[in-house]
Every structure is written in structure tokens, then in C-alpha cells.
């Protein structure tokens with residue numbers, strides 16, 4: 363099969379290796395652009411969330427490049443993700459795109475499609491090849507995330523404007539092409555060293571530190587969040603991204619896979635504000651905002667797609683946390699109409715406010 367899948371940040375790099383390990387060809391859709399968004403918006407229900415629309419655009423672009431199979435992740439929580447796959451499939455069928463549609467989701471109750479779908483994915487591979495693909499994908503995921511997180515520290519301190527992002531782009535392409543664990547390790551080491559070398563000031567030099575919380579797709583996909591991490595870096599802010607894909611895999615696949623509970627720490631942090639899971643990353647948003655205040659971050663930015671149910675729940679709670687814990691919180695809602703100029707102005711105003719607050723704190 364020629365398999366395509368939606369984008370979310372750099373996740374296409376490990377997923378490509380994983381799908382190749384399953385014995386299939388991979389059609390990576392073009393990176394998200396205005397065309398992707400326009401296609402998705404045109405064929406999606408009006409009021410659905412932005413990730414849904416971009417994914418429709420990705421799938422159409424992937425199929426138009428020759429893919430005959432779509433691989434999607436599903437979900438079982440109260441947000442709409444659980445139903446995405448079915449609606450996406452319906453939209454593609456209406457457009458006359460005849461493809462195999464495989465949605466991977468945890469089997470709950472009677473899911474007659476689960477095993478046949480897995481069977482189709484694995485019929486062309488063997489254990490050795492699949493294990494090799496998994497290890498390579500895991501190494502690439504870790505390498506990409508380490509570089510992304512390092513860039514958040516280096517960017518506000520870089521000697522030459524834009525050098526961190528330029529170097530990162532090259533590093534991701536090298537990691538993508540790597541076909542062995544040793545090659546990934548080599549590129550990872552070299553790139554980390556090179557990115558650290560871009561700093562003009564020491565890592566310990568004080569800059570504003572702001573935490574980024576919110577819906578996972580919006581936090582991780584730069585096209586959707588209007589490159590918020592880069593924008594903040596260029597405003598001299600060190601961003602702490604509270605969502606990690608590496609941790610997501612460890613928690614949801616490794617730990618939950620052997621029956622361990624993964625949300626006790628989140629529930630502890632969110633106690634008094636939210637009692638439990640509300641779908642998506644709503645609980646994480648509340649818990650992480652409390653953690654940021656307790657770790658003395660200068661502020662928190664909450665980013666969410668318009669109409670995202672779990673994040674709307676969190677958004678309603680954040681003003682109380684902000685007041686109780688004395689942490690400024692900015693909520694940014696994005697949809698297909700979000701304009702760059704207004705977005706940038708809001709970030710600049712928030713950063714100004716944080717600077718003023720820090721100055722007042724220092725002066726007592």
C-alpha cells in the first residue's frame with residue numbers, strides 16, 4: 363500500500379520510518395500551507411475544529427500524490443477526535459477518493475474493525491522488519507524533540523537572527539534521511555552541538571520564561587499556531603512547551619499498555635480546579651498552568667482551536683488559576699481566519715506586560 367497520514371509538527375519523520383517498517387510505501391503530504399487549509403476548509407463542516415480541517419487538506423494532498431491508504435489516529439475520549447476518522451472517510455468518499463482508510467484507536471467494547479485493520483497494516487512485514495522500523499522511529503522522535511526543545515532555549519539568545527531555525531531545518535532533513543540508529547545518533551549529536559554553538563549568551567542568562575499550554579495539535583503544529591514558538595523566541599522569550607510527544611508515547615503506549623495509571627500527577631496539580639479528564643488535553647492545560655505558576659514562570663500562553671470542547675473547559679478555569687497563583691495567562695484562539703498582525707500584536711503586548719511585571723517585582 364502507499365500510505366499517507368496527517369501532519370503534526372515533525373511527527374512525519376518518525377511515522378515515515380514506522381510505516382516503512384510495516385512494509386509499505388509512504389506518501390508524506392506536502393507541509394501545511396494556505397492551500398492545505400483552503401482545501402480542508404472547503405470540504406469540512408463549518409463549525410468543526412481547525413485540526414479537523416487541516417487534516418482533511420493533508421489527506422486530499424496525500425491522495426493526490428498517489429497514496430491509496432490513509433492512516434489516522436482515533437480516540438475514545440469525549441472530544442470529537444473519536445469521530446474524526448469516520449467523518450474524514452465520508453468526506454473523501456464524497457469527493458470520489460477511493461482509498462483504504464485505517465484508523466488506529468484503542469479497542470473498547472465491541473470494535474469489530476480493530477483486528478482486521480491491524481492485519482492489513484502488518485500483512486507485508488515480519489517481526490524483525492517491524493521492530494527495526496519501531497526503533498528507528500523512536501530514535502528519530504527523540505532526536506527531533508530534543509532539538510526542538512533545545513531551540514526554545516537557544517533562540518532568544520542566538521547571535522544571528524534566524525540561525526537556530528535555519529540550522530534546525532537542515533538537521534530535521536538529515537534525521538529524516540537517516541536509515542540506521544547510528545546515523546540518527548550521529549546527526550543528533552552533531553546538531554545539538556551546532557545549535558548550542560549559536561548562543562551569544564550563556565544558557566543561564568536570565569530571559570523571560572513563558573509556558574505554552576493547550577490543545578496538542580495546536581501546540582505542536584507551527585502552521586496552525588502561526589509559529590508561536592519562533593515569534594516568542596524572537597521577542598526574547600524562552601518558551602517551555604508543556605506537551606511532549608516522547609512523553610505521550612511513553613505514557614499512552616508503554617505505561618498504559620501495561621495497565622499503569624498515568625494521570626495522578628495531573629490530577630494532583632489540577633485539584634481544586636478540575637476533577638478529571640475532560641477529553642483532549644483539557645486536564646493537562648489546567649494542571650500545567652498550576653505547575654508553571656509554582657515553578658515561577660513569568661506567564662502562560664494557552665492556545666486552542668475555536669470550538670475545541672476540552673480547551674473551552676480549561677479556558678473557563680484559567681482566570682481563577684491566574685488570580686490565585688499570580689500568573690498572567692493569555693488565551694489565544696485560532697481558526698482559519700486568524701490574522702498574523704493581530705496575533706503578533708497580542709504576543710508583543712503580553713510580553714511587554716510580563717517585562718513590566720518583572721521590573722516591578724525586582725524593584726519591590
Ligand code: SF4
Nearest residue numbers: 411441442642670671
Ligand atoms: S481536542 Fe479540540 S481541537 Fe483537538 S480534536 Fe478534540 S475538539 Fe478538536
